Amino acid sequence: MITTRQVTKRFGAVLAVDRVDLDVREGDRYGLLGPNGSGKTTLLRMLLGLVFATSGEIEVDGCPVPRKVAQVLPRIGALIEGPAAYGYLSGRANLALLDAAGPGSVRRTRKARIGEALERVGLAGVDRRPVRAYSLGMRQRLGLAAALLRQPSLLILDEPTNGLDPRGIREIRDLLIELNAAGTTILLSSHLLSEVEQLCTRIGVLDRGRMVIQDELAALRAPTDRIVLHTPDADRAAALLDGTLLTRDGDRLVIRGEDSAQLNARLVGAGLRVAELARERRSLEDLVVDATRPGSDRVDQFRPSAEPQVESELSSEHPSRPSPTPESASALAIPLVETPGSASPSDPAESPVEPAP
Amino acid sequence: MIHVELFRLFRRPRTWMILVLLCALPITVAVFIAVTDLVPSPGQGPAFLSAVLSDGSLYPAAGLAIVLPVFLPVSVAVLSGDGVAGESGTGMLRYLLVRPVARTRLLVAKLIGTMSFVLAAVVLVAITSYITGVLAFGSGGVKPVSATSSGAVSSAVTGISIGTASTSLSGTPLPAGQLILRVAYGIGYISVSMLGVAAIALFLSTFTDSALGAALGALAILVTSEVLATLDAAGAVRPYLPTNYWLAWIDLFRQPILWYNVQRGLAIQVVYALVFLGAAWANFSTKDVTG
Numbered sequence: 001m002i003t004t005r006q007v008t009k010r011f012g013a014v015l016a017v018d019r020v021d022l023d024v025r026e027g028d029r030y031g032l033l034g035p036n037g038s039g040k041t042t043l044l045r046m047l048l049g050l051v052f053a054t055s056g057e058i059e060v061d062g063c064p065v066p067r068k069v070a071q072v073l074p075r076i077g078a079l080i081e082g083p084a085a086y087g088y089l090s091g092r093a094n095l096a097l098l099d100a101a102g103p104g105s106v107r108r109t110r111k112a113r114i115g116e117a118l119e120r121v122g123l124a125g126v127d128r129r130p131v132r133a134y135s136l137g138m139r140q141r142l143g144l145a146a147a148l149l150r151q152p153s154l155l156i157l158d159e160p161t162n163g164l165d166p167r168g169i170r171e172i173r174d175l176l177i178e179l180n181a182a183g184t185t186i187l188l189s190s191h192l193l194s195e196v197e198q199l200c201t202r203i204g205v206l207d208r209g210r211m212v213i214q215d216e217l218a219a220l221r222a223p224t225d226r227i228v229l230h231t232p233d234a235d236r237a238a239a240l241l242d243g244t245l246l247t248r249d250g251d252r253l254v255i256r257g258e259d260s261a262q263l264n265a266r267l268v269g270a271g272l273r274v275a276e277l278a279r280e281r282r283s284l285e286d287l288v289v290d291a292t293r294p295g296s297d298r299v300d301q302f303r304p305s306a307e308p309q310v311e312s313e314l315s316s317e318h319p320s321r322p323s324p325t326p327e328s329a330s331a332l333a334i335p336l337v338e339t340p341g342s343a344s345p346s347d348p349a350e351s352p353v354e355p356a357p
Numbered sequence: 358m359i360h361v362e363l364f365r366l367f368r369r370p371r372t373w374m375i376l377v378l379l380c381a382l383p384i385t386v387a388v389f390i391a392v393t394d395l396v397p398s399p400g401q402g403p404a405f406l407s408a409v410l411s412d413g414s415l416y417p418a419a420g421l422a423i424v425l426p427v428f429l430p431v432s433v434a435v436l437s438g439d440g441v442a443g444e445s446g447t448g449m450l451r452y453l454l455v456r457p458v459a460r461t462r463l464l465v466a467k468l469i470g471t472m473s474f475v476l477a478a479v480v481l482v483a484i485t486s487y488i489t490g491v492l493a494f495g496s497g498g499v500k501p502v503s504a505t506s507s508g509a510v511s512s513a514v515t516g517i518s519i520g521t522a523s524t525s526l527s528g529t530p531l532p533a534g535q536l537i538l539r540v541a542y543g544i545g546y547i548s549v550s551m552l553g554v555a556a557i558a559l560f561l562s563t564f565t566d567s568a569l570g571a572a573l574g575a576l577a578i579l580v581t582s583e584v585l586a587t588l589d590a591a592g593a594v595r596p597y598l599p600t601n602y603w604l605a606w607i608d609l610f611r612q613p614i615l616w617y618n619v620q621r622g623l624a625i626q627v628v629y630a631l632v633f634l635g636a637a638w639a640n641f642s643t644k645d646v647t648g
Contacts, residue, residue, distance in 0.1 A: 011645075042647075045451075045645075045646070045647070048451075048454075048455045049454070049455070049457075050451055050454060050455065050645070050646040050647075051645040051646065051647060052643070052645060069457070070457050070459065073455055073456070073457035074457065076455065078452075078455045080451050080452075080455070081448070081451075082448065083448075084447055084448030084449045084451070084452055085447075085449070086365065086447070086449065087447075088368075088369060088370060089365075089368065093368075097361055097364070097365060098452060098453070098456060100360070100361050101358050101361045101453055101456050101458050102358070102453075102456035102457055102458055103457070146452065
């Protein structure tokens, strides 16, 4: 659906996007991740013909961009770097205006399409208030409605849940999954890992303009060769498992091994109480933090010498990798600890990990 | 896009605010003159003003002469400078472009929008001035007056009104039909006169996200042009200044009409419009839209 080959964008001395090969397939829910200033928005703008690439090729739905972008844009719904609207007009008037401004809009169905789009994003009851009186969340929903107005086959959404509360984020996530099930390909960018983790089937990670990871989420989050055990009898367990024990933190033990059922039988057989036991999974957060350097919004006085072995470290599979920090690992590695109600989807460390749909 | 631009322009409270202010200026002047019966002596102050005491139906011409030198070009610079920069500032530019609206079409729509505003403004000023003039001064007075214009056409001759017909600047009577026709010509000419300003402001508007910056830039060029126009040392460039022929429409009220300056004025506006629109297009169509 979207293919870029070695696409590069240079703004003066700044290399915003550096030889990126983006590959979004039809039917994907593709999540573009990366720290602030890593080139996500510039890349999306290039796909839409707003920013012209310095070099490289872009093809969206069979059309070369930017040469024939006008042919493909009518099939794309987009939300780029926050919603925008004319503040002195109502939400409906804004949508009508935008619809009338371009080609391929059927006037007869406009009112119905606007009503439907507003209903989908949860603004069905919106009144004649001008947009300048809208809250941030309402503007965001209006921006989404504008993207949905002509039933696009491709949605390109830059930070789609910005400004929404946790319930709103969940609504939009459900909406996107529903649209995707009906055949819409979705490409979204975010720096909210939990959002991407819960929504996307494929991810790409940008760091300083370079694509450092691009894979199926399920493959990236495959179980590791380690097991995480919580037991009140931690001392005895540590003694029993000496040799395969990797780390211990209170009553939480990390053990080398792949067969958690067998380990469980062994522990129970020795009379130990097992509170929780699960294969460790790499969390998306670990993956991304390992693969990227600090975002451009962080300005340190002394930058650690750049160009670390990011890529080589990632491409080689994980066993030699330093173990994740206890906090992030304990929360994200063990899906069993989820306690419904207490989790807030906006906090990556707390979010319940839903099974991939 | 063009009809959307027009719809948006005339739905916008700001547009009507500017129109009201434009119309209010000649009305204010008329009130002062009607109360005091003092008019600028011929050759001073805005053109036609010295003649209106005797004939209120000449007031549309006076009203246009009042708004033309400063107020109208300022509002054109503000509106046209807002064209691309304003859309960019609110973020709507990116949504219009991915809608998709072709960049060239967007520029043309903006220029058409501005020119429609100018036409609406000039027509409204003419209508409100006519009503004001007739109410304040009556129509077709008999008092003999002399009228000269200021500025570029300082060679204007003395006019004397006779009977019920209005008087041309050349002194011969103008029947009502002729007067209406000439006001219509004047409206057309003044509208075209703003083409250059509009194109310059639109051109600057493609360079910045600040509508104010673009408007100020266009005004700076206008002020420079007006200053150079009065400077003998700059006589060599005077015929090419965008503001040089702005007052040529006064020639439309002579008998017979002096077409030379009017034609030069129209030609120079078209040249300015083509050059700056071309430059605006060249810049905008290759520009990265990051706002």
